[in-house]
Amino acid sequence: MSEDNAKQEKPIRRVMAGMRSTGRLHIGHYFGALKNWVDLQNQYQCFFGAMDWHAMTTSYKSSKELRELAYDNVAEWLAWGLDPEKSTVFIQSQVPEHIELFMYFAMITPLGWLERVPTWKDAEEEAKASDTHNLGRLSYPVLQAADIAVYRGEGVPVGQDQVAHLELSREIIRRMNHLYKVKLPEPKPLLTEIPLLSGTDGRKMSNSYNNVFYLLQEEKELKKSVNKMVTDPQRVRREDTGNPDVCPVFKFHKLFSTEEDRKWVREGCTTAGIGCGDCKGRLYDNLNQFMGSAREKKKELLKDRERLDSILAKGCQKAREEASQTLKRVKDKTGF
Ligand code: SF4
Numbered sequence: 001m002s003e004d005n006a007k008q009e010k011p012i013r014r015v016m017a018g019m020r021s022t023g024r025l026h027i028g029h030y031f032g033a034l035k036n037w038v039d040l041q042n043q044y045q046c047f048f049g050a051m052d053w054h055a056m057t058t059s060y061k062s063s064k065e066l067r068e069l070a071y072d073n074v075a076e077w078l079a080w081g082l083d084p085e086k087s088t089v090f091i092q093s094q095v096p097e098h099i100e101l102f103m104y105f106a107m108i109t110p111l112g113w114l115e116r117v118p119t120w121k122d123a124e125e126e127a128k129a130s131d132t133h134n135l136g137r138l139s140y141p142v143l144q145a146a147d148i149a150v151y152r153g154e155g156v157p158v159g160q161d162q163v164a165h166l167e168l169s170r171e172i173i174r175r176m177n178h179l180y181k182v183k184l185p186e187p188k189p190l191l192t193e194i195p196l197l198s199g200t201d202g203r204k205m206s207n208s209y210n211n212v213f214y215l216l217q218e219e220k221e222l223k224k225s226v227n228k229m230v231t232d233p234q235r236v237r238r239e240d241t242g243n244p245d246v247c248p249v250f251k252f253h254k255l256f257s258t259e260e261d262r263k264w265v266r267e268g269c270t271t272a273g274i275g276c277g278d279c280k281g282r283l284y285d286n287l288n289q290f291m292g293s294a295r296e297k298k299k300e301l302l303k304d305r306e307r308l309d310s311i312l313a314k315g316c317q318k319a320r321e322e323a324s325q326t327l328k329r330v331k332d333k334t335g336f
Helices: 003-009 027-040 052-079 097-108 111-115 118-129 140-149 160-180 219-227 248-256 259-270 276-303 305-334
Strands: 014-020 045-051 088-091 155-158 188-191
Touching: 014 027, 014 052, 014 140, 027 045, 027 155, 045 052, 045 305, 052 088, 052 140, 052 276, 052 305, 088 305, 097 140, 097 160, 097 305, 111 118, 111 140, 111 160, 140 160, 155 160, 160 188, 160 305, 219 276, 248 259, 248 276, 259 276, 276 305
Parallel strands: 014 045, 014 155, 045 088, 155 188
Antiparallel strands: none
């Protein structure tokens, strides 16, 4: 095996992942990241961050809310099973090394690389309209590369659609290594299978469609969310038969209900044996059960703020220790 191949074959030991803390978590966060993170922490040395500086690129006008949102998100991660004894859990802005490394990366990243990023090109008009056509948004991928490299991250859990974004991080890190022989790992994608999620109206789940399904809802709110879900538009009256395959409610049953319940829905819907109210009632019960214990754990954590503060203080301290080792290496090699 050549030296290059041997390098490529090196197993991943360290994983870095983050979530922009812009608001409440929804089921997309759970199936797209959180569920996977809980598994990853048993296989790798993991660093999980609430990325509040990234949140600021679009939410700078409400920056005072970002701190609480980051705490809220972390409390929720812990409630769903992230274990601070196994993983390093931190808040990005409490580890200033992210920005320091970002600065080095910013110096060596050609502007053209950023201007070509499809998410920048496609969102430019929207960014101008929402007053977020700013340097922070353009340089978002540079900060992302620094977020990973600062922990010498070797693997990053991503969905197939994010592989191209990770490739840009890899290019920036590769350029740094090429220019200064820093030997930072080029992070590899750890592909996460993400089920196709739709919103409460059956369209792609998105804040802009106002069809997001939040992850931890109180019972009353949850009931309301389920009740307002759109059903098969052809099933107008109770006695009409329906088609579960075109119904957003059934898509949720596929994620949260047992095989037995799904069978009950399919039979009842296609024969008009059950009404949409019955079907939604069963979905509510299953969702409520799914959310139940995490909801309680999160409440306890938020009530015991001292405990949450202490978990985060320890996590951020550990993150800084790792990050400062990277910065030392970068400074040595760049001559600062
Ligand atoms: S019974 Fe259920 S699956 Fe069928 S249309 Fe109504 S909500 Fe949808």
